[in-house]
Amino acid sequence: MSQTVDRALSILPLLAEGPADLGTVAERLGVHKSTALRLLRTLHDHGFVYRQSDQRYRLGARLIALAQEAMENLDVREIAHPHLVRLNEQCGHTVHLAVYEEDEVLYIDKVESRYPVRMYSRIGKPVAITVAAVAKLLLADLPEHERRAVAEKLDYPLYTARSTPHAEAFLKELAKVGEQGWASDLGGHEESINCVAAPVRGADGRVVAAMSVSAPNVVVTADELLTLLPLVRRTADAISGEYSGRTPVQHHPAKDTR
Amino acid sequence: MSQTVDRALSILPLLAEGPADLGTVAERLGVHKSTALRLLRTLHDHGFVYRQSDQRYRLGARLIALAQEAMENLDVREIAHPHLVRLNEQCGHTVHLAVYEEDEVLYIDKVESRYPVRMYSRIGKPVAITVAAVAKLLLADLPEHERRAVAEKLDYPLYTARSTPHAEAFLKELAKVGEQGWASDLGGHEESINCVAAPVRGADGRVVAAMSVSAPNVVVTADELLTLLPLVRRTADAISGEYSGRTPVQHHPAKDTR
DNA sequence: AGGTGCGTTGCGTTGAACGCAACACTCATT
DNA sequence: AATGAGTGTTGCGTTCAACGCAACGCACCT
Numbered sequence: 404m405s406q407t408v409d410r411a412l413s414i415l416p417l418l419a420e421g422p423a424d425l426g427t428v429a430e431r432l433g434v435h436k437s438t439a440l441r442l443l444r445t446l447h448d449h450g451f452v453y454r455q456s457d458q459r460y461r462l463g464a465r466l467i468a469l470a471q472e473a474m475e476n477l478d479v480r481e482i483a484h485p486h487l488v489r490l491n492e493q494c495g496h497t498v499h500l501a502v503y504e505e506d507e508v509l510y511i512d513k514v515e516s517r518y519p520v521r522m523y524s525r526i527g528k529p530v531a532i533t534v535a536a537v538a539k540l541l542l543a544d545l546p547e548h549e550r551r552a553v554a555e556k557l558d559y560p561l562y563t564a565r566s567t568p569h570a571e572a573f574l575k576e577l578a579k580v581g582e583q584g585w586a587s588d589l590g591g592h593e594e595s596i597n598c599v600a601a602p603v604r605g606a607d608g609r610v611v612a613a614m615s616v617s618a619p620n621v622v623v624t625a626d627e628l629l630t631l632l633p634l635v636r637r638t639a640d641a642i643s644g645e646y647s648g649r650t651p652v653q654h655h656p657a658k659d660t661r
Numbered sequence: 662m663s664q665t666v667d668r669a670l671s672i673l674p675l676l677a678e679g680p681a682d683l684g685t686v687a688e689r690l691g692v693h694k695s696t697a698l699r700l701l702r703t704l705h706d707h708g709f710v711y712r713q714s715d716q717r718y719r720l721g722a723r724l725i726a727l728a729q730e731a732m733e734n735l736d737v738r739e740i741a742h743p744h745l746v747r748l749n750e751q752c753g754h755t756v757h758l759a760v761y762e763e764d765e766v767l768y769i770d771k772v773e774s775r776y777p778v779r780m781y782s783r784i785g786k787p788v789a790i791t792v793a794a795v796a797k798l799l800l801a802d803l804p805e806h807e808r809r810a811v812a813e814k815l816d817y818p819l820y821t822a823r824s825t826p827h828a829e830a831f832l833k834e835l836a837k838v839g840e841q842g843w844a845s846d847l848g849g850h851e852e853s854i855n856c857v858a859a860p861v862r863g864a865d866g867r868v869v870a871a872m873s874v875s876a877p878n879v880v881v882t883a884d885e886l887l888t889l890l891p892l893v894r895r896t897a898d899a900i901s902g903e904y905s906g907r908t909p910v911q912h913h914p915a916k917d918t919r
Numbered sequence: 920a921g922g923t924g925c926g927t928t929g930c931g932t933t934g935a936a937c938g939c940a941a942c943a944c945t946c947a948t949t
Numbered sequence: 950a951a952t953g954a955g956t957g958t959t960g961c962g963t964t965c966a967a968c969g970c971a972a973c974g975c976a977c978c979t
Contacts, residue, residue, distance in 0.1 A: 405703040406935065407967065408669040412707040419730040425926060435969045440927070445663045449670040453762055458926080462731035464762040464787075467769075470728030471785035472677040473720035504711055504722040511725075527729035529722075664966065665936065683957060693938045698958070716957075 410434060411442045415462065418452065422461040470527065477502070479603060479612045480511050483642045487514045487614065490638045494631055496618040500603075501530055502611070503541035506553055508532050511612075518622050533559050533567045534591035536600035537613035543581035544602070544610035550577060565591045585636060586613075587629065595620040597628050601639035606647035614639050668692065669700045673720065676710065680719040728785065735760070737861060737870045738769050741900045745772045745872065748896045752889055754876040758861075759788055760869070761799035764811055766790050769870075776880050791817050791825045792849035794858035795871035801839035802860070802868035808835060823849045843894060844871075845887065853878040855886050859897035864905035872897050 410432055417423065417431055429439035443460055446452040450465030474480060480500065487498045491514040500512040508530040532538045542550055554570045554577070567573045580586040588598045600615035616635055618628055668690055675681065675689055687697035701718055704710040708723030732738060738758065745756045749772040758770040766788040790796045800808055812828045812835070825831045838844040846856045858873035874893055876886055 404706065405665060405669070405699050407663060407665040408700060408703040409706070411663070411666040411669070412703065412709065415727055419727055419734070421734060426924085436926075437928085437970080438968060441663050441967075442666060445666040445670065448662065448667070450763060450765075451670065461734060462727065464760075464765055464767055466724070466731055467728045467785040468765070468767060468787055469673055469677050469720065470725045471783060473724055475783075476677070476679060476719060502722075505708055507708070507722050507726070509722055509726060525729060525733075527725040529726055684955090694957080695939080695959085696937060699936075 407442075410438075411446060414439075414442060414446060415451065415466075418460055418462050422455060422457075422459040424459045428460065474511060474526075477511055479642075479646055482646050483603065483612065483614065484512055486638050486642050487512060490514075490614075490616065490634065491517070493634060494616060496616045496622070496628075496631075497524075499524065499537060499615045499617065501535075501537040501541065501613050501615070503538075503545075506556065508535065508538040508541055516618070516622075518618070531560075531562065531592045533557055533573055534562060534588055535615075536586040536588040536598040537615045539577060539580045539586040539588075540600055540602045540613040541610055543577040543586075550574070562592050563590055563594045565589065567591065585632060587625075588615075589625050590620075597625045599628055599632050599635055601632075601636040602643075603639050603646060604643045611646065612642075614642070665700070668696075669704060672697075672700060672704060673709065673724075676718055676720050680713060680715075680717040682717045686718065732769060732784075735769055737900075737904055740904050741861065741870065741872065742770055744896050744900050744903075745770060748772075748872075748874065748892065749775070751892060752874060754874045754880070754886075754889075755782075757782065757795060757856075757873045757875065759793075759795040759799065759871050759873070761796075761803075764814065766793065766796040766799055774876065774880075776876070782875075789818075789820065789850045791815055791831055792820060792846055793873075794844040794846040794856040795873045797835060797838045797844040797846075798858055798860045798871040799868055801835040801844075808832070820850050821848055821852045823847065825849065843890060845883075846873075847883050848878075855883045857886055857890050857893055859890075859894040860901075861897050861904060862901045869904065870900075872900070 413432060414428060417428065423431075425436055425439055425443065428443065429436045432439055432442075443452060447454060447460075447463070450463045452460050453463035454460055479502065483500050487500060491498045495517040497516040498514040499510050501508050501510050510524060510526050510528055510530060513524065513526050530538050532542070542553060545553065551574065554573050557570065557573070559567055559569050559573070561568065567576060584602065586600045588596075588600075590597060596617055596619050598615045598617040600613050602610040603612040603614060605611045614635065616628070616631055671690060672686060675686065681689075683694060683697055683701065686701065687694040690697055690700075701710060705712060705718075705721070708721045710718050711721035712718055737760065741758050745758060749756045753775040755774040756772040757768050759766050759768050768782060768784050768786055768788060771782065771784050788796050790800070800811060803811065809832065812831050815828070815831070817825055817827050817831070819826065825834060842860065844858045846854075846858075848855060854875055854877050856873045856875040858871050860868040861870040861872060863869045872893070874886070874889055
């Protein structure tokens with residue numbers, strides 16, 4: 404909507420690919436060098452962009468700090484965290500919490516597996532939306548038309564032979580997931596990794612987040628992982644209860660409300 | 662430099678404080694509602710801002726994802742991480758990695774203590790710059806005039822009785838730290854928490870990052886913590902060697918480079 | 920000296936961002 | 950049902966700020 408801001412913001416994802424010099428930025432934006440310079444300078448003044456010693460620009464520290472605050476403002480995260488930890492203590496596997504936001508699903512919290520073999524993922528990283536169990540739960544809860552719109556807009560990369568191949572199949576899977584109230588991903592993203600996931604719901608019943616337990620085949624088989632489903636669902640329900648205010652939060656009164 | 666972009670970017674820290682509605686944003690920016698709306702819309706289109714169900718705006722997911730990429734681009738972090746983990750395995754305490762960037766010091770990596778009593782800190786969070794051991798190391802390496810400029814610009818909050826009280830004292834401490842090549846913070850930030858830190862240097866000898874081990878008094882006394890100094894320095898040196906390319910990196914070839 | 924490849928500056932032009940005022944909508948209140 | 954207060958939204962005419970240009974400075978090469 405606002406040309407100048409639009410251009411300035413477009414610089415950031417561009418720099419996320421790696422440091423770039425003025426000329427490159429100008430070219431990729433399709434603007435004159437002087438224009439790019441002015442934009443970069445304003446970004447710099449705000450700390451969103453950092454000028455490293457070789458004069459090239461890269462993303463700045465303020466961005467990281469801001470994202471941090473953004474996450475701390477997500478109260479689901481705050482509430483869910485102790486539950487995730489407890490779940491991890493009970494089963495030992497990697498536990499994730501994810502939310503959906505405008506065509507993206509991203510992990511907002513993670514408790515690392517206690518087994519030596521760990522899966523790769525990072526808080527803040529967008530999830531493989533077409534296959535991840537948490538993504539299925541979050542998308543399954545969207546209103547019919549929006550869900551369809553998103554599903555058709557997506558790419559369907561074939562990570563493995565069991566990846567969701569196209570919108571058709573995805574929508575069918577979403578319907579099933581919505582129906583049964585939980586989801587799984589058996590080797591759809593990485594051949595040897597399985598997940599089971601359950602939804603966290605707000606007071607109105609809408610899905611506000613989803614949590615999952617993931618483990619590689621070498622640690623537990625898919626069947627064994629599925630036996631954890633009741634536990635995962637109980638945990639998710641506990642978070643839902645607390646989040647929607649039904650459960651009057653029964654831990655230390657020292658807990659502040661920031 | 663660029664008014665429009667400047668205004669747009671100013672919205673983000675404002676939203677970091679918590680969700681805000683259009684009116685509030687407009688007021689805090691000192692612009693007309695319609696202007697604020699236009700800016701928010703462009704931010705929204707880029708995913709930097711999210712409109713929650715109650716119509717208020719808060720920081721968006723793209724911001725979190727971007728920050729993630731920003732951190733992954735920091736190659737010190739990538740290199741240092743396994744060393745931090747090993748150090749943590751050896752001593753059990755919380756290990757931090759921090760960098761300096763334009764008047765701020767922030768944690769870019771952390772390995773959690775294995776003791777039940779943990780300290781509060783988060784990756785991405787700006788560090789208490791006037792007292793933290795890592796901050797001292799990073800600032801001590803700045804060129805004389807810049808160091809003085811920064812020191813005088815800072816606030817000196819008295820977290821505890823042992824916090825650095827003013828620029829004078831801080832500069833003196835920095836000189837000492839620069840001299841000895843390591844730093845400590847004995848209860849300067851939180852009464853019962855102590856840290857020891859050592860610098861990571863690039864090929865040119867400049868300090869590019871700093872790492873620290875922190876532990877509360879209840880776990881080890883300050884004296885005991887200081888006995889870890891040689892270990893911390895060795896670890897920092899190992900990272901330095903690898904970062905500056907002196908050590909030809911000798912871990913599993915399976916390690917991917919993502 | 921000459922040349923090349925950067926980033927930077929000053930400036931005149933123009934169109935994009937501005938504030939305004941009217942409008943639409945949702946809730947309370949009466 | 951009508952009124953009003955509080956929102957967010959739209960269209961528009963004015964103006965000022967962002968634009969591209971071209972000239973410049975600077976470092977590095979040869």
